[in-house]
Amino acid sequence: METDHSEEIINRLAFLQDRFESQEGYTIKAKAEEVLEGIGFKTSDLEKPLRTFSGGWRMRVMLAKLLLEKPSLLMLDEPTNHLDLPSIQWVENYLKTYEGAVVVVSHDQTFLDNCISSTVEVASQTLTLYPGNYSFYKEEKVERMEIQQNAYENQQQMIKQTEKFIERFRAKATKSNQVQSRIKALDRMDKVHEVVNDEVSVNFKFKFSQKSGRDVVILDQVSKAYGDLVILKNTTARIERGDKIALIGANGGEKSRVALAKTLISEANFLLLDEPTNHLDFQSVKF
Numbered sequence: 336m337e338t339d340h341s342e343e344i345i346n347r348l349a350f351l352q353d354r355f356e357s358q359e360g361y362t363i364k365a366k367a368e369e370v371l372e373g374i375g376f377k378t379s380d381l382e383k384p385l386r387t388f389s390g391g392w393r394m395r396v397m398l399a400k401l402l403l404e405k406p407s408l409l410m411l412d413e414p415t416n417h418l419d420l421p422s423i424q425w426v427e428n429y430l431k432t433y434e435g436a437v438v439v440v441s442h443d444q445t446f447l448d449n450c451i452s453s454t455v456e457v458a459s460q461t462l463t464l465y466p467g468n469y470s471f472y473k474e475e476k477v478e479r480m481e482i483q484q485n486a487y488e489n490q491q492q493m494i495k496q497t498e499k500f501i502e503r504f505r506a507k508a509t510k511s512n513q514v515q516s517r518i519k520a521l522d523r524m525d526k527v528h529e530v531v532n533d534e535v536s537v538n539f540k541f542k543f544s545q546k547s548g549r550d551v552v553i554l555d556q557v558s559k560a561y562g563d564l565v566i567l568k569n570t571t572a573r574i575e576r577g578d579k580i581a582l583i584g585a586n587g588g589e590k591s592r593v594a595l596a597k598t599l600i601s602e603a604n605f606l607l608l609d610e611p612t613n614h615l616d617f618q619s620v621k622f
Contacts, residue, residue: 363403370399373425374418391417398426407435415443444469459531480530487527497521543604547576551605576604 359366369383374395380388385396394417401409415423427449430437441447447454447469454465454472465472497517504510552574559567574580598606 367399367403370402370429371396373422373429374399375422384473395422402429405433407434408438409433409435410438412440413442414439415441415446481530483527484530490524490527494521494524541606543602545604547604549576550574551576551578576603 355361368515369379371381372378376392376395385393388396398414399410401411414426418426423443423446427446430439430450434568439447439451451468452466454467456463456465456468456476465475467475489545497520501514504514507514529555550573552572553595554570554572557566557570557572598608
């Protein structure tokens with residue numbers, strides 16, 4: 336006699352459907368598309384194989400994967416390196432409402448100001464917490480350094496006075512108790528360290544052996560395309576000596592510090608820099 340398993344199968348199916356729904360199985364594709372388009376992908380890009388994209392765009396895919404996983408602790412290392420401005424703004428808004436904790440390592444000061452609620456400084460083998468964004472940290476650090484330096488100078492003055500007293504009355508028997516008391520006080524003293532400014536600046540000087548003419552580059556009805564991807568079409572532009580021009584838009588590009596250093600010492604009178612700050616720290620960016 337055959338056993339009717341139809342009810343058991345239906346219950347099992349209902350259980351699996353509930354589980355699939357609870358894990359966002361029905362909405363994950365739409366959410367993935369929302370995240371990918373938010374960080375710069377076109378709708379037509381979503382069906383393309385990952386191998387067809389450049390390294391920068393692949394990094395965006397990895398970022399999207401992390402955001403979709405929604406871990407309780409999201410750790411991002413330079414998340415804005417390969418993003419254009421609209422994509423950065425999208426990530427900022429996403430992180431503002433992120434339910435879990437977020438730890439970000441970044442040199443993008445505007446991004447940090449817009450996203451974070453506390454800052455941890457790593458300096459002198461110590462972690463120091465500042466309860467605010469990057470701008471707050473900069474202001475608060477200056478105040479803390481001033482307080483610490485004043486405390487250090489006051490303590491140093493007191494130490495010198497105490498040492499003078501010890502040297503002056505060390506040989507006097509009538510002052511031996513006071514001398515010993517001051518010696519013990521110095522040994523027990525919690526020393527205030529002098530402020531050490533570890534923000535070493537990086538200085539570059541651009542040199543060129545031959546001065547360019549007034550017109551460095553003239554574009555007249557210039558077009559450029561990579562297959563079906565049109566970069567320029569009938570473009571006219573003029574770059575004069577001394578111009579500083581930023582190209583803003585989607586890109587997939589990455590330059591190392593070595594390549595940047597090589598460029599800086601080349602003595603060229605016309606520089607084209609692609610995301611030169613991507614892998615620099617704050618001090619290097621400021622040059």
